Amino acid sequence: MRNRRLIWAVAPLLAAFGMADAAAAKSCSSVWIPTWASSQMLPTGENLLPKGVLGGATLRQVVRTSVAGQRLRVRLSNVASPDPLGISGVTVAQSADPASSAIKGETLRRVLFDGRREVMIPAGAEYLSDPVALAPAALESLVVSIHHPEEPAAQTSHPGSRATSYVLPGDHLNDPAMPGAKTFDHWFSLASVEAETCAPAGAIVALGDSITDGRGATTNGNDRWTDRLAARLQGEPRLRHLAVLNQGIGGNRLLKDGLGPNALARLDRDVLAQPGARYLIVLEGINDIGTLTREAPVSEAAHAELVSRMIGAYRQIVQRAHARGIKVIGATILPFGSNTYYHPDARNEADRQAVNRWIRQPGNFDAFVDLDAVMRDPARPDRLRAEYDVGDGLHPSPAGYRAMADAIPLKLFQ
Structure with missing residues (x-):
């Protein structure tokens, strides 16, 4: 009987806390901020990938977040090219190992642009994706995979990634890993990952x-x-x-x-x-x-x-x-x-x-x-x-x- 009274006494407190949490969530003013970003430029010399490497291939890149969020979106870049850049598909997932191409398969999400898988980024421009139902945690590694249907007219890159990227011919957007991929320590066409969070x-x-x-x-x-x-x-x-x-x-x-x-x-x-x-x-x-x-x-x-x-x-x-x-x-x-x-x-x-x-x-x-x-x-x-x-x-x-x-x-x- 004493336990039953305790339960009835605690229940209103739990309900009050629940209402407070719901009120806090309801009062949250949603904003988008980059949780990761890199400066994009025209690569030259040894930072330039050989012609033909990206055309028809999947490029997988690993980035590190700084803040958490409820959803994310990806900003792609074509700022260094005088011609449009066609992308036929993008996925994002949590990394299984920041030093490899492996992803956590259950977190894999398709990234859409205006509701479509493919996007054409104008010359000298950047393009922001639709929101993706994947909640980034703070200080975690995310994997962004991009499929290029054709070789870009000019590459847009951040040469000093200090992170290994992977490229493999074919569509490997959904693959759990990319064994046999070529590797290099540069990022390409990836300007930022934004997180939706509370002001x-x-x-x-x-x-x-x-x-x-x-x-x-x-x-x-x-x-x-x-x-x-x-x-x-x-x-x-x-x-x-x-x-x-x-x-x-x-x-x-x-x-x-x-x-x-x-x-x-x-x-x-x-x-x-x-x-x-x-x-x-x-x-x-x-x-x-x-x-x-x-x-x-x-x-x-x-x-x-x-x-x-x-x-x-x-x-x-x-x-x-x-x-x-x-x-x-x-x-x-x-x-x-x-x-x-x-x-x-x-x-x-x-x-x-x-x-x-x-x-x-x-x-x-x-x-x-x-x-x-x-x-x-x-x-x-x-x-x-x-x-x-x-x-x-x-x-x-x-x-x-x-x-x-x-x-x-x-x-x-x-």
């Missing part, structure tokens, strides 16, 4: 070069500094609504095109157009400083001009981001004094110090993160700490990327 969701966009892209990180290991930052945010209940979008390109520069368009040229598409972008972390400029004198020394006036123009580019980024209500966080440029590709001298180091002084100056950025202070060797501050150096004097190791992410105060996003 107030938002995104932190990281704009940078190979140090943001993850050169030196573990292939399929998801240990770039942006990955670690996303994991830290998921460890804070009040910040789990913030996605982290890596828009780094290896070799990228603030002022001139190199590998990919310069930072100012790609700012609109890669940052300002990202749904829900609230914060921008800018870590870019080391390639501008390094390339200035890589071939030959230059005058003192040329050094001063570079510093002035880099600061001008930062100002442009801040002003344009502010116009969209985005908070901009500057990151100081890391030391690279022992790098043999750029072989910097004391004058290059003076340029770096001058730029970093400006970044640290209050009022230039909304806030700054002093990654230089974290990563430099105390005994030789123009060089990376040995334990954070992948071995080339320029790019951090996985331990270095972790130190970079851990140095970013989460209070910046509160």
Whole structure:
């Protein structure tokens, strides 16, 4: 009898909690934000797939989410091509192993575009899919498979995926794995995966070069500094609504095109157009400083001009981001004094110090993160700490990327 009274006493409480949950769900204002993104560009050299590889084949790519959602949708890209891109089918599934082509078969979903399996993406455009009934979890690997009926006229790619992709002739959209597939560490025509979630969701966009892209990180290991930052945010209940979008390109520069368009040229598409972008972390400029004198020394006036123009580019980024209500966080440029590709001298180091002084100056950025202070060797501050150096004097190791992410105060996003 006592147990029966207890049940009757608890039942109204459970009902009340249930009504509260239902009310909370009903009051949820649904928004779409990217849970993963990559900067798309025209690949060249060794980053370009041989002609004929994609035509009539299935391309399977693995990406890592940063926030959870109730549904997802996929954004495909044809921004680098002068001709339309035909796609005959796309599927998405949870990965069974991020280092393989295997998927969890029960999670496989067909991706539709305007209710159809096939889509024709106009030249220079991107195309967003219909919502897919697959709920992405935070920090999980998803597999997106694309079937190309014909060889693309020009490839659109993100060369530095740090993740293995798979291509196999024929339609393998529904296959549980793709044994015998050719492999490469690039993404193609995949701009973002968006998650439907509750407001107030938002995104932190990281704009940078190979140090943001993850050169030196573990292939399929998801240990770039942006990955670690996303994991830290998921460890804070009040910040789990913030996605982290890596828009780094290896070799990228603030002022001139190199590998990919310069930072100012790609700012609109890669940052300002990202749904829900609230914060921008800018870590870019080391390639501008390094390339200035890589071939030959230059005058003192040329050094001063570079510093002035880099600061001008930062100002442009801040002003344009502010116009969209985005908070901009500057990151100081890391030391690279022992790098043999750029072989910097004391004058290059003076340029770096001058730029970093400006970044640290209050009022230039909304806030700054002093990654230089974290990563430099105390005994030789123009060089990376040995334990954070992948071995080339320029790019951090996985331990270095972790130190970079851990140095970013989460209070910046509160």
